[in-house]
Amino acid sequence: MPQRKVLPVLLAVVLAIAMTWPLVLHLGSEAQLVDDWGDPLYLTWQVAWIGHALLHAPLHILQSNFYWPIENNLTFTDVLFGYAPAGLVGSQGPHAALVVHNVIFIFTFVLAFLGAFLLARELGAGAWGGAAAGAAFAYAPWKLAQAGHLHVLSSGGIPLALYLLVRGYRRGHSRLIVAGWLVAAWQMTLGFNLGLQFAYLLLVLGAVVIARWIVQGRPRLGSTALRASALGIAVFVIVTALVAAPYVHVQRTYPEAKMKTAEVAFFSPPPRAFLTAPSYSLVWGAATGHRRTTLRSNVEQTLFPGVTTLLFALFGLLSTAYSLRLRIGLAAGTLASFALSLGLPSADHPDQGFTPFRFLYDFAPGWDGVRTPGRLNNLTSLGLALLAAAGVALAIRWVGRFTYRSASAVVPAAVVAAILVEGFGPMPHVRVPARPPAELAAPAPQLHLPMIVGLDGIYAYWAIGPYPRMANAASSFEPQVVAVVRAAAKVFPDASSVQFLRHIGVRSVIVHRDLAVDTPWQNVSERSIAGLGITRRNEGELVIYDLGG
Secondary structure, eight states: OHHHHHHHHHHHHHHHHEEEETGGTTTEEEEOOOOSSHHHHHHHHHHHHHHHHHHOOGGGGTTSSSSSTTTTTTEEEEEEEGGGHHHHTTTHEEEEEEHHHHHHHHHHHHHHHHHHHHHHHHIIIIHHHHHHHHHHHSSSSGGGGGGGHHHHOOHHHHHHHHHHEEEEEEEHHHHHHHHHHHHHHHHHBBHHHHHHHHHHHHHHHHHHHHHHHHHHTTOOOOHHOOOOOHHHHHHHHHHHHHHHHHHHHHHHHGGSOOOHHHHHHHHHHOGGGOOOOHHHHOOTTTTTHHHHHTTTTTTTSSOOHHHHHHHHHHHHTTTTTTOOHHHHHHHHHHHHHHHHOOOOEEEEEETTSSSSHHHHHHHHHGGGGOOOOOGGGGHHHHHHHHHHHHHHHHHHHHTTSSSOOOOHHHHHHHHHHHHHHHHOOOOOOOEOOOOGGGGSOOOOOOEEESSOOOTTHHHHHHHTTTTBBBBBOOOOSSOOHHHHHHHHHHHHHSSHHHHHHHHTTOEEEEEEEETTTTTTTTTTTGGGGGTTTEEEEETTTTTEEEEOO
16 A cells, blocks of 8 residues: 555554553553543443344344333434444443444544545645644544543544545546445434534535536536446435434424423533633643633533644635635635534523524424534534644745755644644543442343433443343433433332332332442432332342332
């Protein structure tokens, strides 16, 4: 393979390992637990479940062992269908699943860097500009807060698909065109939030291309490109429809799946969020700490792209590395995605005022199911990265006028290094507790207590392997049945909760005493079970209630 193709891949892999260090040394024991055990371990289970279902019940992949007794429940939140091949490896048990999750986690940075690198280089920014774009997109400081959200980090397919499509259409290369649409289709299988914004981006870009074709007098199109486009677009549409169908069904079946404006407004970032870095940021964490205290959600509202990236994005507006039309388009698209990511205007009065996102929420299909508008920052970040690449190309040209050619590489190398330093964590790597052996012997369906948002993910993780059915849940919205189960869990064990749990088929309740400390379930094992017709036994840190049936 030519050196020009090998070096970017090697660089992407080396940087991903270095920027997530020492995760590669502890793939099967540690994970990125930014807030709690909830999302990272839930997503670890999800990928493993998809692999398990493909092996044992491929026609019932949406009917997971979680969310009992609700049917077709997997799409209550973003689903990483695209990682199914890796799920086949991780489906055997918690250790294997955690290794797979962490390898995928590192892979997301590899692909994000490589995709942005190739796209920027294809647009005209050169190799150093591509390196800057890759670093700015993959390692923007705001992504540190998303370390627990594999579905948010899995954005590398967006620039990679755009690179393949741009290169393919420029050269009339049918294989690249088809490959671009296939990568775009794969990106659509990696979660609703990213898939929705990417689909709309492609729709806008398609409209721009068609408008330009009409303005140019409808020139004759090559038959090779047309056939490749027809095939690629057909695959993309079919895959998108198959992925969207269960989400649409959930929206129609569960009215609560439509996000309330108050909840969307709560997570909507104010403008100062884009000048606020996560606490994990080595360079900017402490410096922006005073702003973080004014935000409602540090994970979803610390969206700082980095000073170096912003500065060189401004330089990029002056660079002739891109055409004037492309620079204007990138600037307009970046500002548009920034405006949309602001979400709704007021958490106190979410239905008052107007923002661009409100238009999407009210009129555009799919957007009323989005709870976190700030994740549109992925597109903002990509736009800034591409403009920064042009800025680096401009800097190389300026410096080249006054230094030897060999010395002119020092400046872009320093820029890339500065971007990486701003995006460095270190990320939190927390050891994941082992599964309590006794819980495997408890009859299913099970209910695990405490039933607290943030803990349900670890119960799902521990279930990998035998996959016992359980009534716990972790989703972006709460179906009514889950709300009733949570209400029963709060008063367990009493006559009403036992009767309800038996009614929905739960056969055992497992209380994790070590997790119950300082929660309403701390002393649940001391509550009387007289007259309830259930039994209780102690198994180390577990208290297992057998409800019979």
